[in-house]
Amino acid sequence: MVQYKWIALSNTSLGAFMGFMNANVVLIALPAIFRGININPFNSFQYLLWILFGYSIVSAILVVNVGRISDIFGRVRMYNLGFLIFTIASILLYLTPGKGDIAAIQLIIYRILQGIGGSFLMANSAAILSEAFPPNERGFALGLNGVIGIFGGVAGIIIGGILASIYWRDVFLVSVPIGILGTIWSYKSLRQLNKPNRNQSIDIVGNILYAVSLISILLGITYGILPYGNQVTGWTNPFVISGIVAGVGMFIGFLFVESRVKDPMFRIELFKIRAFTSSAVSIILAQLAFGGLQLMLVLLLQAIWLPLHGYSYEVTPFWAGVYLLPLLAGFGIMGSIAGRLADRYGARSLATIGLLIMGIGVLTLTTLPYNFNYIEFAVIIFFIGVGNGLFVSPNMTALMNASPPQHRGSASGIRAMLTNTGSTLSIGIFFTIVIDTLYISLPPVLTNALTAAGAPQLAPILSKIPPTAAIFASFLGYNPVSTILSQLPTSLVNAIPASTIATITGTYWFPNVIASPFMEALRIAFYVSASMAFLATIASALRGKTVIYERDLMRPMAVNSSDDKKD
Template identity: 85%
Template sequence: MVEYKWIALSNTSLGVFMGFMNANVVLIALPAIFRGIDINPFNSFQYLLWILFGYSIVSAILVVNVGRISDIFGRVRMYNLGFLIFTIASILLYITPGKGNIAAIQLVIYRIIQGIGGAFLMANSAAILSEAFPPGERGFALGLNGVIGIFGGIAGIILGGILASIYWRDVFLVSVPIGIAGTVWSYKSLKQLSKPNRNQKVDIIGNIIYAVSLILILVGITYGILPYGNQVTGWTNPFVISSISIGLVMFIAFLFVERRVEDPMFRLELFKIRAFTSAAIAIILAQLAFGGLQLMLVLLLQAIWLPLHGYSYEVTPFWAGIYLLPLLAGFGIMGSIAGRLSDRYGARILSTLGLVILGIGFLLLTLLPYNFNYLVFALIIFFMGIGNGLFVSPNMASLMNAAPPQHRGSASGIRAMLTNTGSTLSIGIFFTIVIDVLYVTLPPTLTSALNAVGASQLAPILSKIPPTAAIFAAFLGYNPVSTILSTLPPSITSSLSSSTLAVIMSNYWFPNVIAPAFMQSLKIAFYIASTMTFLAAIASALRGRTIIYERDIMRISEANTINDNNRK
């Protein structure tokens, strides 16, 4: 008979496979989705952002709440519910009716529902594995679980490219059979190993304050990326400023409330454990650095490198995913190995080394020219994938091992919240740097380039292109210049010679014009990311020796109790 721990690993791995696959399928298929619902990328930035980020924002908001509730009502029950919600949302996405803005809003809503299901899965999968596997095997289990997620990501890239070329709705349908199988299997096979503590109360006040504070912060960050009035980003938008400010104040108030509630949602006592705190700080700093990397590399490939190497804009989303496979391969190779090593040697050296490798990788990326040699690029991102694999599995095992068994749902939720929040913040930071640098440098660069090819009459028009529009157009598989020219009166385009039109509408002209400024902005972002990664390495190094709650803290507590009894 198969041991239960392998049943738990296979089931939770199916969930993480589905989650990673779904994320990459949507990322690769966005051009087909936007064309399918007839949305213009030049005036629909908000839909793009919410389809991309809505899932992670909702997951970040809910995972701690769900983790805490799961400690009370049962992790397996909440995990099963997550599979069901995710599957229903996938079906709703597939049958989305209509076109235009209405269809876009529906997609955003259904992605948010998917995020709710994802929160139930993310908040409980690590806790279920930590219960099923003994302390000496948790690193291996969590590492292998992450590696299977990477395979899901690779499958998502391939399936996204194939299905998007057939029918855009199919990219959502692919998750349905996995979701149905996972829902049935988890319901029949997973067991609640630790008894839920039904005597605890749900921290309603804490849940509300926490949810509202994080919603305000993350929504503010999302709209901070969007243009506001005549400004290229929205960081001076009163809504953005007030949203983030009120959210931060409410979060501070939430921490004070949690210290006084009998059964708090956010288990602050976990942060009294040094190993837990160091692992948590390393997660948020590493995610701030690494969370936006894949999206920035996708933009670099789609907007510049692939068009310069003869790929049409329409196929760049798929090929960008293919060319980023070394990043996933590095993580996949090292993830399970590092998890096994952490069971034997602890997380401190492995996680710290992984973060140092990541930091060096960011510095190496700053040395690349925009028309780089792909082999060099592939080696750098593979190297970074190795570093990430060295960090993630041991660090997660360290965090979960340090948490008391009865609070592992909360610990898993805190870990997932830090991961998703850090990733969203990272994307906001990366985008802001890139857009602000392009805003300053792109207009004069475009004007000079247009004058050089005899299209000076277009300079007043093209030099006013919002960088956000140009970047998102390339991201969605549109040639930015061709898209803009198609919206102009025929009298303007007819004044240009056919040779001039052929030059500026080619795959090569716009990437060559935008590349120097884009690379300058990426270098700034990579320097900042490298600094955050090295700070995360310091936090990781300060975690002290490996703590396993059942072995260390519980035994100390039992020994103290025996000594107290002997004294009496």
């Protein structure tokens, strides 16, 4: 009979595969989705942000709550429910009945529902694996689980590109058979190994404070990226300021409440364990450094590099995913090895070296010109992926090993919350740097380029287009100049020579114009990213020796002398 640990690994890996695949399918297929529901990218930034980030925001808000509830009512039960919710949401996304703004809102609601299901899966998968595998095999299990997730991400790029060219609704349907299989299999095969402690009470006040505080902060960050009035970003928007300030205030109040209630949802005492705290701090800093990196690289490829190499805007989303495969390959190759290494040698050296490699890799990206040699680019992002694979699995193993068995649901939820929150913050930071820099540097460059092309009358119009619009249009596979001209009076456009129109709406003109200011902005973002990575490196290096709760904290005298050699 197959050992239960392999059943648990295969089932949770199916969930990881589905989650990663779904994320990349949606990312690649966004142009087809927006065209399918007849949405104009120039006045629909908020829809794009919510379709992209609604899933991760909801997951970040719920994972800690779900992890805590799972410790009370059973992790397997909550995990099974997550598979079911995710599958139902995928069916609803496929059936989206509306068009235009209504369809966009429907998609956002269903994506949020997917995020609820995803939070049940994320909050419990690491805890289920940690229960099923002994401490000396957890790194292997968590690493392999992550690698299979990466395979799902690769599959999502390929499947998303194929299905988007056929029918936009099919990109959501692809998750349904996997979801149905996973739901049936998890209900039939997974079992609760550690008895839930149902004598604990649910921390209602803590749950409410936590949810409202994180909603306020993440909403503030999301709308801080969007234009406000005459300003290119919304960081001076009273709604944004009040949301972030109120959210931070409520989160401080939440921590105060959690330190005093009998059965808190947020196990602050976990942070008294040095290995847990170091792993958690490393996660948030690493996500701040790299959470927005892949999206910035996608923008670099779609807005500049691919059009300069002859790719039409319509196909750039798919090819951007293909050209980023070395990043995923590096993670997948090293992730499959790092888990085993962590079981043998501990997490500190591996995770620290991984973060250092990622930081150096991002610094190396700043040396590339905008029309870079792809082989050089591929080698750099491959090693960034290697560093990420060397960090993620050992660090997660260290965090779960240091957690008490009865609180591993909470620990897994905290890990997922830090990951999703850090990623959302990172995207906000990266976008703000790029958009604010472009706002200053792009208008004069655009004016000079239009004058040189023979269309000076367009300079006052195009130079006032928010950088957000140009970037998001490129991201969605639209030629920004063609899209803008289609919205101008016909008399104005007809007054411009046809040869000039052909030049400025061609594949090469806009990428050449935006390239220098965009790379200037990206370099600033990369320097910030590298700084965060090196801070994460320091936090990881300070984690101390390997800690396994059952061995070192429950029975501290049982430490084997051979274990002291780790780290």
